[in-house]
Every structure is written in structure tokens, then in C-alpha cells.
Amino acid sequence: MNSITRRDFLKVSSALTAGALANSIFRPLEQDNLRPNVIVFLCDTLSAKHMSLYGYPRETTPQLRRFAERATVYHNHYSGGNFTTPGTASLLTGMNAWTHRAFNQGGLIKDDLVQNNMYSLQGSDYYRFFFSQNPWAARLVSQAYKDIDEMLPVTAYSLSGNKLLSDKVGSDRYLASVALEEFLFSLNAAVMGSSLLGYLYKNYVVDIFLKTQEHPWYPRGVPQAEGYHTYINEDIYRGVYRELSALDLKGEPYFAYIHLYSPHHPYKPGRKYFKLFEDDGYSPPAKPEHPYGRKLSEADIAEKRLLYDQQIAHADAEFGLLMDKLEADGVLDNSYVIVTSDHGELFERGFYGHGGLLMYEGDLNIPLLISTPGQSTRQDVYTPTGNIDVLPTLLSILDKEIPDVLDGQILPGFGGVVDDQRSLFSLFASQNPAYQPLQKAVHAMHKGIYKLIAYFGYPGYDGVYELYNLEEDPEELHDLSSIDATIFARLKEEMLASLADANRPFE
Helix, strand or coil: CCCCCHHHHHHHHCCCCHHHHHHHHCCCCCCHHHCCEEEEEEECCCCHHHCHHHCCCCCCCHHHHHHHCCCEEECCEECCECCHHHHHHHHHHCCCHHHHCCCCCCCCCCHHHCCCCHHHHCCCCCEEEEEECCHHHHHHHHCCHHHCCEECCCCCCCCCCCCCHHHHCCCCHHHHHHHHHHHHCCCCCCCCCCHHHHHHHHHHHHHHHHHCCCCCCCCCCCCEECCCEECCHHHHHHHHHHHHHHHHHCCCCEEEEEEECCCCCCCCCCCCCCCCCCCCCCCCCCCCCCCCCCCCCHHHHHHHHHHHHHHHHHHHHHHHHHHHHHHHCCHHHHEEEEEECCCCCEEECCEEECCCCCCCHHHHECCEEEECCCCCCCEEECCCEEHHHHHHHHHHHCCCCCCCCCCCCCCCCCCCCCCCCCEEEEEECCCCCCCCCCCCEEEEEEECCEEEEEEECCCCCCCEEEEEECCCCCCCCCCCCCCCHHHHHHHHHHHHHHHHHHHHHHC
16 A cells, blocks of 8 residues: 555645646547447445555455556545445436435435436447346436346346346336335335235245355355345356456447445355454454444454455455456456445444444445556545546546536546545435435535534434544544534534535425
């Protein structure tokens, strides 16, 4: 990892121009017959705070670190939310969660904004491919099904086979997933629309799940995605290689968004990895229990952290094998490759996981690596960026118009301006109605070296703020909200003004 600190970079970044960064890594499209492919790999629940690429003590990502030597690496990159729906929707639309409104569990992008997505805005110049193991991500992308040329079912290359009802209804899956698997035959809810058919369908899916649990490569059982299907990473990555090879044979440029489930919970690393890091003595600093944590012991959290790190190492190894195959086939010579996540994972304060009220760095700080066709050197970007910036950057690369409604900006290194005082927003509001003002929510705002967290609408915690200096206190141990009054007042005022603007159309 480069030894420059966040503060060092922010001090000098204002002296840089976007052109200075862009000259060495930005390659504009020149002729139609030379248009490169674009491949987006998203590893669900991959926290930058647990990647050795970004300085984590455990060697979890040696293959991604090797890939980084031919990529632009963003060190302070943030998701728009702390679970799949808002994080993925922000990536797809280039909008903050309070703009696209997909912030409930399994929620959807606001109807009049759906057309502002990765698939629709790029037009038909590319063959557009989509595969997600995560059904919530598939639901979001399926809102743009008319602009997608090929969509694999979420169970593709799984051990369970294509047994879900929504896999049988064609490309318009988001309505089917809501009507069938979220209501009529719900797999995740205790109460379903049809008690008899729902019971039969749930038992049918559970029976398939149980029959596929044993596998010689997975001593703790095989991974599963949202309880819908089981899979092994080796098959998934081989399947992705097969699909990309088939796309390459078409002889036309393609855009592929691939949303992989690992290292998402439940953590089930393979046999080669389930002993990794066991005796390394790693112990992060203890942190006070959060009132909205799960009251787990440090031993419980340490056990879950270890399994998570092992599963990251497993996914990283498979990614390295995939990149080696694509390089050998010459695919990387004519492809942009984007590697990122939808959100991270947290192991602290009596809590592990994501999607709760805790909005700390483990959940929000995610990886972003972008390799351009034929790139052979590494570039590091330390200025804060958000996953809302990926879409406008992609549109810029493809020489497409960037709609004014997008909240994101073109990334530094690809023609964007370095802005070390830009404000980035993340939102948790799963219990707030999507089309009402945000009154029950947790907000996080990153600005320079500071981060402000605000809680609204929760009993006993309404109007509570936390302020951290991430340069001096990266573990978020020292709340400055009652200490640094000037900074706190300024950031609070900005956050409340931004929230008021976001709420105004819904009041």
C-alpha cells in the first residue's frame, strides 16, 4: 500500500488538475470498431476495511492487489447505503438514495427516474449483459429490462438449479419478484399472500437447499444467497468466464454487469481457506457497544470476522484465476474492468453484518478499482469519491450525455475534478416510507477528513449526532460532536440543509 496518508493527499490534491491525472490513464473512444468492452464486477458485501490491498493486516486480497498494479485504485470510496438496495441503486443510477428512493429492503427505483441507469443511458451501441446472484440487485436492474439484451437468472451456475418462479417469467423479473416471491409465495416472510401455495413453495425450495448443503470442498457447508439458492464460488467464477468468453465471440463490444454474492453472509469459506488467519494474533481495538447493536460478545464477533476474512480470501483467489484467463484470451487488452461492491460489513460495537443503524466505515467504505484497456501501471486516488460517481464516469468514457439529475461526478483520473471538500451522503432508512419525507433514518456525511453521523426518529436516539476526524481517528473511537463545536455546527448545518432539499418534493 502506498504510504501517503489521507491528510497528505488532501493537502496537495487541490494543486492537481483533473487533466494531470487523466493524461496517464484515461483513454477516450476513437473509432466504433475499436470500442472497448466494459465489465463491472461487484462483490457483494466487500468492505475496503477488510482488504489487504487497502492496508488490512490480514492478507485477504493478494490477487486484487496484483490486479491493482494495472488499475486506478480509489482509497476513500463510499457507498450510498449500508445494504444492497440503496447501495446498488446508487451505483446503477448515479443518484443519492434520497433521490432514487430505493432505500427500503427490496425497494425499487422511483418510476420517473428508472431510465437514468447504466443500461438505458448507454443506448444500444453495446450488447448489454446482466447477471446477479443477489435477487434484490436483480430486481433493481430488471426495472430496465427493455434495455438489456441478455439476463441470466439469479440461480445460474448454482447448485440448486433454476428453480425460482421469477426465473421462469422472462426478463420482466422485478414485477414477478415482488408479486410472487415477496408476497404470494414469500420465502423470507413469516406471513405470505397464499398460505397453502406459499407453504408448499417454501418447502420445495428448502428441500432443494438442504439437498445441496454437503460438498467435499466446503467443510462448513456451501454458501447460499438470501436463502434462495446454494452455490460454490468455483462454479460461479467458471460460469462467469464462460459467459464472458461467449460475449467475446460475438465480435461486438459489450457491457457486462456481474453482481457476485460472496463474501456475503453466511460466511462459508472453502476447504483451502477455512484455516487461514486462525493463529495470527490479530485483534482490532475494542469499541463500546452501540445502543442499536446486537449485544454480541467480542468472541462472537471475532469468530464471524475470521470467517468473513477467509471468505474474502476465497473470492479473491477465484477472481485472480478469472483475470488470468481473461488476460490469456486477450480480453483485458480491449476492456475496461471495474471492481467494486455495494456496501461493506461491520464487526464491532456488539454488532456484525450490515443493514442496521450503524453507519461506520466498515459498512460504508468500499473498494473501487478501474483498469483501462492495456493499462500497465498503477494509479492511486485518495480524494473522497462515491459509488454515485461510477455511472457519470462510465457515460463519459462512452461519450454519452450525462443527465443533470445525476448526483454523481466524473471520477478524478477519468476527466473529473479533484475536490477534497466535496460532501458525500450515505443513508439507512429501511423503515421510512419510500415516498414520504425522511423522518426515520440514519445519515452519514463524509466531507474531507471529517464524517458526521445523524440519527432521526429512533426512540431514545432521535437527534443524536456523532462527529469523527477520520485522519486522526480512523477507528471512529472519539466523538467530536461536543468537542469541536465549530466543525460540528458547520457540518450539521450542511447536512440539515441537504436533507431539507431532499425532503421538499415529498412534503
